[in-house]
Amino acid sequence: MRQVSAKWAPAIASSHRVLATVYALRTGSVDRIVPILAGQITYDASAVGQRRVTLTVPLIDDNGFDWDPAGDPLHPLAAYGQELMIFAGVVYSDNVSREEVSQGSYLITGTDVDEQAGTVTVQAADLMERWIACRVLNNPYDGFGPGWMFKEVLERLAYPDLVVNPGYRKITAIDSSAMTDRALRGNIEIVQAGGQDRVPILQKLCEAWPAQMAIDDLGTLVFRPPVLKPATTPVARITAGAADSTLITRGVRQQRARAYNGVYVSGMDPKTGTRRAYGFAERSTGALAVSGPYGYVPRWFSSTLIYTDAQAKATAESMLARGLLYTRTEEVTCVPNPALELYDTVQVTSPRGGTFKGLVVAIVLPLTSAGGPMQLTVTTDATEE
Structure with missing residues (x-):
């Protein structure tokens, strides 16, 4: 979880204004602040590039600046190496104090101008x-x-x-x-x-x-x-049915397709193509035991970087833990909290669903109040519960 002050958590659980600041960068320096009408950042732990952002910007802002980058490779929103640096946070109850946390830098990958609507849609990736x-x-x-x-x-x-x-x-x-x-x-x-x-x-x-x-x-x-399992102590508690509720809805999903219970790893000699090391890891107990009704759902992996049996076994154990991590997944809709990060441990509690603790593996964070609540995907190895 990103570092925030002691005032942050109480503000998230009470009425507050959403705050977002977007800076346009060119050659590493701030060009200008980008006015946004709407926007969201999507975090996905399963992607190579884990962060993507979409912004809606006025075509002409209140100062008369034209945000259409067409024909100008030096424009702040042109896709010629320009970047966006984004901060998100809250305005506290006094309507003066505010706190923002960084959401990272993004390379602009494209824009789409809608002259009729008077907007520019900006796409960017980490x-x-x-x-x-x-x-x-x-x-x-x-x-x-x-x-x-x-x-x-x-x-x-x-x-x-x-x-x-x-x-x-x-x-x-x-x-x-x-x-x-x-x-x-x-x-x-x-x-x-x-x-x-x-x-x-x-x-x-x-x-x-x-x-x-x-x-x-x-x-x-x-x-x-x-990160292969939730921490003992969650960094945030998302609750419903209390005065400080931050949970809106939750849904539970179980997927056989993403879970496997055996990993078999080979270390290969790059010159001869023969196997020089071998190791495996299997779930031997519980609902996903290889000897149980779930059956064998194996994965294989080979690499020339694996030289010893011990290294092969350690790789297999790490891969198995990742495969078992998705045996129970919850989709959580809650009050936006820009301090949360991928692989944070959160605890979700509601009267009907009880308490569930898992790792955050996906986030959809709105950057304006009109964007509504935040979406989280929280997952854990349910077979260890």
């Missing part, structure tokens, strides 16, 4: 878009093999040509300080002629480490240990 778009320019290393450290590979991948080259900027800043560094113990092949997508390389590193990657509020690609 800065993972830069990693997706920037394919590997060339390969001076023929790939990365044993002897390279995970953090060294990440540092090289942050540059367009895999070389720490002052002629190129980093795609984005990276931060792997939360991870314990170690040697690859395997090979990552990269196409010699260049042009390879670098995101699958990052994903292979994450599977073998294991790590979880995402762009944070500062625009940095951050690597952290995977």
Whole structure:
């Protein structure tokens, strides 16, 4: 959960005004504040780029500024590298005090002008878009093999040509300080002629480490240990039927399609193609036991980065925990709380549904009062309850 003052939670649970500020950035500097008529940010933990934003902007604002970027590559809303930096928060009951928290930076990907309605619709995505778009320019290393450290590979991948080259900027800043560094113990092949997508390389590193990657509020690609189950203490309680109610509706969904109960991991020799390491993880008890009526629902994974049986088993256990995380999911409609983040632990309570604790894996956050409530997707391994 983003850091907020002690006044925040009581304000969320009482009558308050929604506040959002959108800055247009060009060449890293604030160009101007963007007036918005409507907007929302969508967070999705299952996506490569986890954040997307849609804004509706007046075609001509009160100061007479034209927000149509057509024909002007330097316009604040043009899709030529311009970014949006977004803050959201609340105005406190005195109608003067306010508090905002960052929702991150977004690369503008497109605009749509409606002259009849007098609006401009802006689409933008988090800065993972830069990693997706920037394919590997060339390969001076023929790939990365044993002897390279995970953090060294990440540092090289942050540059367009895999070389720490002052002629190129980093795609984005990276931060792997939360991870314990170690040697690859395997090979990552990269196409010699260049042009390879670098995101699958990052994903292979994450599977073998294991790590979880995402762009944070500062625009940095951050690597952290995977979050595989809710914390003991929730960061927020969303309730109904009380004076400080913040819950509007909730719905429970169970999906067999997303849950699996066995993972089998192979470490492959990149030269011979033979298996050199093997490990597995299975749910042996409870409703999803492989020996029970649920049956075998397996997943397989192989990687040249996996060198030992112990590493293969650890990878299998991490992947199994992620598969079991979605055995029970709730769709929660509640009062907007911009301080909540993906993988926060929240507790939802209502008279009919009782109490449910899980991880937030999706958020739809409105940026104006007219946008209505916030939508959360909360999930957990129900077979452990």
